[in-house]
Amino acid sequence: MWLITRIVLQPLQRLRTGALAVSADTTGPQLPAVTSPQEVADLSRALNGMLDQLRTSMEATRRFTADVGHELRTPLTSLGMTIETLQRNPDLPASQRTRALEAMGVEHHRITALLTGLQTLARGDAHALPDRxxxxxxxxxxxxxxxxxxxxxxxxxxxxxxxxxxxxxxxxxxxxxxxxxxxxxxxxxxxxxxxxxxxxxxxxxxxxxxxxxxxxxxxxxxxxxxxxxxxxxxxxxxxxxxxxxxxxxxxxxxxxxxxxxxxxxxxxxxxxxxxxxxxxxxxxxxxxxxxx
Known part of the structure; x- marks a missing residue:
């Protein structure tokens, strides 16, 4: 009986060992493939499928974060400089103030469009899609x-x-x-x-x-x-x-x-x-x- 139990539990032990080696690294190892018994093999495939989805989502999130940080730096810097100019010059002529506000509106639109586009790309990268x-x-x-x-x-x-x-x-x-x-x-x-x-x-x-x-x-x-x-x-x-x-x-x-x-x-x-x-x-x- 002990030998039979050990044989039955050995595939689960392999899965446990593989699970301990899984990390947040998107290129990390998969859980070991198990072919028998059928119930454990099904569990192995389901868990590996879940890991693939999590890693895809994590990679999309990392790329989104990197893209946002890289692309928002310029428009936010420009926006901050314009705000600082308006604060330091409360008596700025009306025509210059109008141009500054128009420039701020352009940068605001650019930031909004950029975030919308990046969010859409991130959802697509993560395959967060509805039914066809x-x-x-x-x-x-x-x-x-x-x-x-x-x-x-x-x-x-x-x-x-x-x-x-x-x-x-x-x-x-x-x-x-x-x-x-x-x-x-x-x-x-x-x-x-x-x-x-x-x-x-x-x-x-x-x-x-x-x-x-x-x-x-x-x-x-x-x-x-x-x-x-x-x-x-x-x-x-x-x-x-x-x-x-x-x-x-x-x-x-x-x-x-x-x-x-x-x-x-x-x-x-x-x-x-x-x-x-x-x-x-x-x-x-x-x-x-x-x-x-």
Missing amino acids: VPVDLGELLQEAVSHTARRHPTTFYRLNVSTPETVNGWPAGLRLAVDNLLDNAALHGRPDGTVDIQLAHEASTVRISVSDDGPGIPPDQRHAMKERFTRGPRTRALGSGLGLALVEQQAHLHQGILHLGQSPTGGLQATLSLPAADEPGPPGEPLADAPS
């Missing part, structure tokens, strides 16, 4: 274009939806991706220019293309533009540098891909390719790249 639902992309695009046109009244948005298209995903995430593509086209396109938005279905893939008529981005710089905190050299506004990074993340989370190419007018064409609702892509496996 069918999303009507035609309806989503129409609403997004309507709202973006009000934010950029000097840009003309031209939407072409050939057929109704549906994908399985997260409406908020897809709307965030589309909003960032539309804003990016306005900021990098020609002043008073035109942005063309095309929704098309090719084989089992749905493609959203956003094209501007600006100077475009050289091919050797396009990949870097999808990295976090990368700002275009010729943008007309000071952004957070997270716009295309957010789109890239949503593309990955939806098993799609973001391709940056040249538009027919010589500007930038950003194409978000997603699996159609009847053709979901396998988790973690992106679609083939969109043609240039």
Whole structure:
């Protein structure tokens, strides 16, 4: 009986020893794999799955903290200097005071946008996502274009939806991706220019293309533009540098891909390719790249 008990408890002892070696290090060891008995093997798999989720969440939190500390330093310093100037000069002329307050408003907006973007990226890194639902992309695009046109009244948005298209995903995430593509086209396109938005279905893939008529981005710089905190050299506004990074993340989370190419007018064409609702892509496996 003692021998049988020892044999049965040996896998649990291995799990206990492995658990004692687990640390907060995101690259730390997993619990040892156990194949029998079945109940202990199931417990081992469940615990290792839980460890993977905790480490993913911890890594996302660490990255969020580092990014916040790095990116908020400049706008907060600028904001503090402006406040100090106003405090030291109570008799500042009205015109200078107005300019100082406007500068503070710009920095406040920048900080708010930066925090919103970083929080969204952190949630995506941690895979803190709701269940997928069918999303009507035609309806989503129409609403997004309507709202973006009000934010950029000097840009003309031209939407072409050939057929109704549906994908399985997260409406908020897809709307965030589309909003960032539309804003990016306005900021990098020609002043008073035109942005063309095309929704098309090719084989089992749905493609959203956003094209501007600006100077475009050289091919050797396009990949870097999808990295976090990368700002275009010729943008007309000071952004957070997270716009295309957010789109890239949503593309990955939806098993799609973001391709940056040249538009027919010589500007930038950003194409978000997603699996159609009847053709979901396998988790973690992106679609083939969109043609240039």
